[in-house]
Amino acid sequence: xxxxxxxxxxxxxxxxxxxxxxxxxxxxxxxxxxxxxxxxxxxxxxxxxxxxxxxxxxxxxxxxxxxxxxxxxxxxxxxxxxxxxxxxxxxxxxxxxxxxxxxxxxxxxxxxxxxxxxxxxxxxxxxxxxxxxxxxxxxxxxxxxxxxxxxxxxxxxxxxxxxxxxxxxxxxxxxxxxxxxxxxxxxxxxxxxxxxxxxxxxxxxxxxxxxxxxxxxxxxxxxxxxxxxxxxxxxxxxxxxxxxxxxxxxxxxxxxxxxxxxxxxxxxxxxxxxxxxxxxxxxxxxxxxxxxxxxxxxxxxxxxxxxxxxxxxxxxxxxxxxxxxxxxxxxxxxxxxxxxxx
Amino acid sequence: xxxxxxxxxxxxxxxxxxxxxxxxxxxxxxxxxxxxxxxxxxxxxxxxxxxxxxxxxxxxxxxxxxxxxxxxxxxxxxxxxxxxxxxxxxxxxxxxxxxxxxxxxxxxxxxxxxxxxxxxxxxxxxxxxxxxxxxxxxxxxxxxxxxxxxxxxxxxxxxxxxxxxxxxxxxxxxxxxxxxxxxxxxxxxxxxxxxxxxxxxxxxxxxxxxxxxxxxxxxxxxxxxxxxxxxxxxxxxxxxxxxxxxxxxxxxxxxxxxxxxxxxxxxxxxxxxxxxxxxxxxxxxxxxxxxxxxxxxxxxxxxxxxxxxxxxxxxxxxxxxxxxxxxxxxxxxxxxxxxxxxxxxxxxxxxxxxxxxxxxxxxxxxxxxxxxxxxxxxxxxxxxxxxxxxxxxxxxxxxxxxxxxxxxxxxxxxxxxxxxxxxxx
Numbered sequence: 001x002x003x004x005x006x007x008x009x010x011x012x013x014x015x016x017x018x019x020x021x022x023x024x025x026x027x028x029x030x031x032x033x034x035x036x037x038x039x040x041x042x043x044x045x046x047x048x049x050x051x052x053x054x055x056x057x058x059x060x061x062x063x064x065x066x067x068x069x070x071x072x073x074x075x076x077x078x079x080x081x082x083x084x085x086x087x088x089x090x091x092x093x094x095x096x097x098x099x100x101x102x103x104x105x106x107x108x109x110x111x112x113x114x115x116x117x118x119x120x121x122x123x124x125x126x127x128x129x130x131x132x133x134x135x136x137x138x139x140x141x142x143x144x145x146x147x148x149x150x151x152x153x154x155x156x157x158x159x160x161x162x163x164x165x166x167x168x169x170x171x172x173x174x175x176x177x178x179x180x181x182x183x184x185x186x187x188x189x190x191x192x193x194x195x196x197x198x199x200x201x202x203x204x205x206x207x208x209x210x211x212x213x214x215x216x217x218x219x220x221x222x223x224x225x226x227x228x229x230x231x232x233x234x235x236x237x238x239x240x241x242x243x244x245x246x247x248x249x250x251x252x253x254x255x256x257x258x259x260x261x262x263x264x265x266x267x268x269x270x271x272x273x274x275x276x277x278x279x280x281x282x283x284x285x286x287x288x289x290x291x292x293x294x295x296x297x298x299x300x301x302x303x304x305x306x307x308x309x310x311x312x313x314x315x316x317x318x319x320x321x322x323x324x325x326x327x328x329x330x331x332x333x334x335x336x337x338x339x340x341x342x
Numbered sequence: 343x344x345x346x347x348x349x350x351x352x353x354x355x356x357x358x359x360x361x362x363x364x365x366x367x368x369x370x371x372x373x374x375x376x377x378x379x380x381x382x383x384x385x386x387x388x389x390x391x392x393x394x395x396x397x398x399x400x401x402x403x404x405x406x407x408x409x410x411x412x413x414x415x416x417x418x419x420x421x422x423x424x425x426x427x428x429x430x431x432x433x434x435x436x437x438x439x440x441x442x443x444x445x446x447x448x449x450x451x452x453x454x455x456x457x458x459x460x461x462x463x464x465x466x467x468x469x470x471x472x473x474x475x476x477x478x479x480x481x482x483x484x485x486x487x488x489x490x491x492x493x494x495x496x497x498x499x500x501x502x503x504x505x506x507x508x509x510x511x512x513x514x515x516x517x518x519x520x521x522x523x524x525x526x527x528x529x530x531x532x533x534x535x536x537x538x539x540x541x542x543x544x545x546x547x548x549x550x551x552x553x554x555x556x557x558x559x560x561x562x563x564x565x566x567x568x569x570x571x572x573x574x575x576x577x578x579x580x581x582x583x584x585x586x587x588x589x590x591x592x593x594x595x596x597x598x599x600x601x602x603x604x605x606x607x608x609x610x611x612x613x614x615x616x617x618x619x620x621x622x623x624x625x626x627x628x629x630x631x632x633x634x635x636x637x638x639x640x641x642x643x644x645x646x647x648x649x650x651x652x653x654x655x656x657x658x659x660x661x662x663x664x665x666x667x668x669x670x671x672x673x674x675x676x677x678x679x680x681x682x683x684x685x686x687x688x689x690x691x692x693x694x695x696x697x698x699x700x701x702x703x704x705x706x707x708x709x710x711x712x713x714x715x716x717x718x719x720x721x722x723x724x725x726x727x728x729x730x731x732x733x734x735x736x737x738x739x740x741x742x743x744x745x746x747x748x749x750x751x752x753x754x755x756x757x758x759x760x761x762x763x764x765x766x767x
Binding site for chain 1: 425426427451452454455458459461462463464465466468469470472473475476477479480483533536537539540541543544548549551552554555556557558559561562563564565566567569570572573574577578594597598601625626627628630648651652654655656657658661662683684686687690691698701702705708709712713716720
């Protein structure tokens, strides 16, 4: 302005400078190729949304018959005899949640320790090896875990169950009501929620671990070094810097693992001995999950039972959707929400 | 801290003293009187943080010995028995002994640090031990059937519990897996990549919604993918259980994985490449097709391979949709099929020892396939975005040479036409 002012004619001193220059209109007219491209992209996105909408829709439509018969009692009945119209999701649902909780209780300390070890303690080369191993653990098919659980773990874990029930039987969950109590035969302890939970925990660990590691990597280097500079030990640094910064990752990872554990089918399908009433005694034989119920019953179900199974599937759908939305909301609060490692 | 500082400074001074005597503070007005001391080699060894010092190693070794001995004593003096009990007692005694040993030398925080380090390390060992146990047990139990060639070529139609392992196999499940996974790949890879491109190109509200939906879909229990196809295709539309239905169920399961992996790969493409392309006048689809997708190729391939590895081992969507058969069926449109994981599940679930072995062989084969896919994914993914393989480099070099020759020809024959080069392509 100061440069321009002397050159400007006297009759119009600073007039052109007063208002801001007129805003140019920014438009882009996509060419025909781009129009096809944008259309194709939108088509793909709409298709994907349509698929998940259809999953919910088809389950709901198919479940309508059973729900219209059972009405509200579908949520409060602990039995599964659809052919005499006496069925509900309560027993199987609570047993599903019990399996998932056992799995998470076992996997949480392990994956927390594993992810902290990888991100904070392991030297560089070990770190890379461990990350590969965790990825591999996630890639092992769930059927492998399931058959391993049936053939290897079930027989060998009876001692653990017996130990827990005889020493910690006063904890309500560890109590055993079967005849003979903790001293009962092996069949008291096989096919239990606890054993299935252990197997499922192995499938959950890699998911939780990678989420947690992602969270821990967000602890800024300045705070870490600050803690060290103040004389902190490594654990002191972890406790005062890494864990607070990684809290969203820990909670989110745990919830994601819970969601996965709720939907796990094969281990339950193979190992559990089906029980349609709530079995709070996790060490004792008997339990169930919604997904295993569907897998076991769907192929030779009467049309009405099929509808009831669809209703169970719908319940599982809503349950896992809820858990996962909470998980992703927690994780998204701590980062952009768009990216995540798979 | 102090000895290390001093020795490091001494080493630094020693290295630079030959070239610049007086050191860096020489320029500052107050510092001329006290330059960095010339090299005074000290005998203090440099501390290496992150490595166990000698004493700590001895602590660990001593604690291990103590733990094992205590546990051995427990087994012999009390009624405690069993391998699991031995390990638990040994571990607890080891931790206690280690803490005691460390607390002889160090005080509070250092002891807690040592304890937590041991606990975190053992969590890592526990998880990896479990992985090794799962993989090792499966391979060990399955290898007897896996060595027979007929295991891959014959089907189970003539096999009962008494048949020797040299008769029958899982050829039918192999065919089924190839069909179902093949159908799933053919369906999901184009749709998945197109959706990932959409998510990458648009940052508006709808894209966020689609992303949320995809995330929710990733979390969908796999059995529901099967149940959905069962409810829609088989019950509503009246198709029979077949390889196609199973392939569709696998697609529903696999689609979100492909989308998310592809989106991640596209996200890693540097923005300046897109901008360079746009500034040269390329329309969006050309930027995507000629710049972004080729750059992200290794990431996309990795995502697809990992998606295949995941869907190949998934039995629950197939369980409801493929039916079950013991014959080789090569037609995915008609008749029941079975896939490898489902076959493994059914064989092990039968409980007959000889069939269980076959089931484990099936699972071992699956594991090996997954492992191979995994290694391939690592190799492919090893190329970062934009890094070219030697072949790609040669191709790019050829293209440039061709362009150069074309330019030379154009400028040589008609120098005035160089202005319109942009319009030539």
